[in-house]
Amino acid sequence: EDQVTQSPEALRLQEGESSSLNCSYTVSGLRGLFWYRQDPGKGPEFLFTLYSAGEEKEKERLKATLTKKESFLHITAPKPEDSATYLCAVGDFNKFYFGSGTKLNVKP
Amino acid sequence: SAVISQKPSRDICQRGTSLTIQCQVDSQVTMMFWYRQQPGQSLTLIATANQGSEATYESGFVIDKFPISRPNLTFSTLTVSNMSPEDSSIYLCSVGSRGEPQHFGDGTRLSIL
Numbered sequence: 754e755d756q757v758t759q760s761p762e763a764l765r766l767q768e769g770e771s772s773s774l775n776c777s778y779t780v781s782g783l784r785g786l787f788w789y790r791q792d793p794g795k796g797p798e799f800l801f802t803l804y805s806a807g808e809e810k811e812k813e814r815l816k817a818t819l820t821k822k823e824s825f826l827h828i829t830a831p832k833p834e835d836s837a838t839y840l841c842a843v844g845d846f847n848k849f850y851f852g853s854g855t856k857l858n859v860k861p
Numbered sequence: 862s863a864v865i866s867q868k869p870s871r872d873i874c875q876r877g878t879s880l881t882i883q884c885q886v887d888s889q890v891t892m893m894f895w896y897r898q899q900p901g902q903s904l905t906l907i908a909t910a911n912q913g914s915e916a917t918y919e920s921g922f923v924i925d926k927f928p929i930s931r932p933n934l935t936f937s938t939l940t941v942s943n944m945s946p947e948d949s950s951i952y953l954c955s956v957g958s959r960g961e962p963q964h965f966g967d968g969t970r971l972s973i974l
Contacts, residue, residue, distance in 0.1 A: 784960040796953055796965030797904070799862065840903065846959060848894070848919075853903040 759852035769830045774855045776841035777823040789840040831859045865966035873972045879942045882969045884954035889934035898951040944973045
């Protein structure tokens with residue numbers, strides 16, 4: 754069964770305290786792994802696409818990496834404005850499979 | 862990336878009624894998707910709507926309950942029919958091509974009394 758699992762469900766960090774979010778998947782026919790940020794009352798906002806193991810993408814304080822079975826979203830020196838729910842999705846040829854998300858709260 | 866507008870942004874409806882949600886894109890796209898997101902939950906795909914063909918529904922979703930129209934390459938509607946409190950959710954539309962990122966509207970927040 755195709756599945757995407759994210760951990761932890763929730764994460765509280767102090768401003769400046771770096772950490773990582775995990776997304777593991779069992780999806781056959783992987784066409785890409787996608788990270789999104791979702792703020793309350795908004796739709797998911799696209800962050801990164803990763804297509805092959807070993808690939809890395811960076812944007813400001815965020816860095817996404819991919820292995821054959823999981824992806825990590827590393828957050829370096831986070832700020833309160835990084836607080837949001839981070840969703841990962843795995844795409845096969847036909848559709849996306851979303852994880853349940855990690856709710857990140859960064860305290861000043 | 863495409864800009865996606867959904868209407869209405871929120872609504873409160875009576876049990877047994879139907880509501881049609883509109884999704885407008887600022888550019889022509891082949892594939893449009895409709896998702897449901899229940900409070901605190903992740904996104905569940907309802908159906909894929911390609912212009913010129915019937916929508917493809919996921920397991921657990923049926924056309925009689927969630928009829929979809931896709932009259933052209935920039936517009937789609939999702940109707941939630943004969944609503945019950947269990948249909949209270951956020952409904953999201955997205956666009957994307959196979960293997961490419963999907964881009965989302967801000968959703969329609971639906972409450973059923």
